[in-house]
Amino acid sequence: MKLLMLGGTEFVGRAVTEDALARGWDVTVFHRGRHAPPPGAAAAHGDRTAPGGLDALAEGEWDLVVDTWSGAPAAVRDTARLLRDRAGHYAYVSSCSVYAYPAPAGHDEDWPVVDGSPDAQATDYAADKRGGELAALDAFGDRALLVRAGLVLGPYENVGRLPWWLERSARGGPVAAPGPRDLPIQYVDVRDLARWTLDASAAGRGGAHNVVSPSGHATMGSFLEACAAATGGRAELRWTDPAAIEAAGIEPWTDLPVWTPPGEGHDFMHRGDVSKALAAGLRCRPVEETVADTWAWLRSLDGPPPLRPDRSAKGLDPAREAALLGL
Incomplete structure (x- = not known):
């Protein structure tokens, strides 16, 4: 297989590139x-x-294009139109x-989606991703695979959710653990996302899948x-009621990454149906493996983990955590 990876040097794109190379595929990474x-x-x-930013792609043919773009949908539109007669399949990593x-x-x-336009400039994340989907569909039709990823975790994460929890745990001591303890969460390891995207594309799958x-x-x-x-087991998890977290003005998802309290926000983020992707071969590794491998990656770095400049900082200030726990 010949893969054109749009991006391919950070997080999701890097995982896709590494998986394709491990398969022995011929991979070209288009990046800045x-x-x-x-x-x-x-x-x-x-x-x-x-x-003229696409001039390097004026020639060439590929079996598959994978695109993780999350900015202006017009960039997906222009790239997909340029490649539609020279690429067999187009996988757009949406959300x-x-x-x-x-x-x-x-x-x-089949749940309704937000409005979006393939011709739009950058607006907001959801609308931009929907516009990117429409751009891929317009150029590739049923040869377009829409990979609707949920929360993505794992090595090379450049958003800062799992890295923050790992670094906080490594500091040890009492940790504000947002409850309930048995609250289900829904995420995908970046490597499982990459493997499924390549498998599904190689099988010719199209349309939207919650991955x-x-x-x-x-x-x-x-x-x-x-x-x-x-x-290292130095963290003392202190399970904290969602009402106490709310009363302290602590924000779910940002101050306490990954977590959303029970309710409609949790139903939206952590309780979607994934039966379609499971039937198409999605397999998810244990959370312990995702966490341990991400910690190993963090420890291999010479400095702090890289963070995307277009995303907000994650994590709870130590003084606010201590106040929440009454320390």
Whole structure:
């Protein structure tokens, strides 16, 4: 297989590139040149937002294109149109955020989505991802696979959710653990996302798929206990009622990454239906493996983990955590 990876040097794109190389595929990574692609991949440079930014893709044919773009949908539109007669399949890594909010527990790919346009400039994340989906569909039709990823965790994470919990656990002491302990969470290991995307594309699958673990594959308890174990067991998890967290003005998802309290926000983020992707071969590794491998990656770095400049900082200030716990 010949793969054109749009991106391919960070997090999801890097995982896709590494998986494809491990299969022995011929991989070309198209990127801006800010980071080196994994060894073994050919590189083509360009900026999709700049005039002439796609010139390096003017020639060439590929079996598959994988695109993780989350900015202006017009960039997906221009790239997909350029490649539609020279690529067999187009996998666009979208997001479950495209669903109209609120969505009930068990919502699947048929739930209504937000408005979006393939011609739009950057607006908001959900609308941009929906516009990217429409751009891929417009150019490739049933040769377009829409990979609606949920929360993505694992090595190379550049958003800072799992890395924050690991670093907090490594500091040890009392840790504000947002409850309930048995609250189900839904996420996908970036490597499982990459493997499924390539498998499904090679099989010729098209259309939208929710690509995330089944709700309850892990819980807040198993997730945070895995973080504590991986970092040496010095963290003392103190399970805290959601009402106390709300009363303290602490924000779910950002101050306490991954977590959303029971209710419509939790139903939207952590209780979607994934039966379609499971039937198409999605397999999710244990949370303990995701956590341990991410901690090993963090320890291999010379400095702090890389973070995307377009995402907000994650994590709870130590003084606010101490106040919440009454310390």
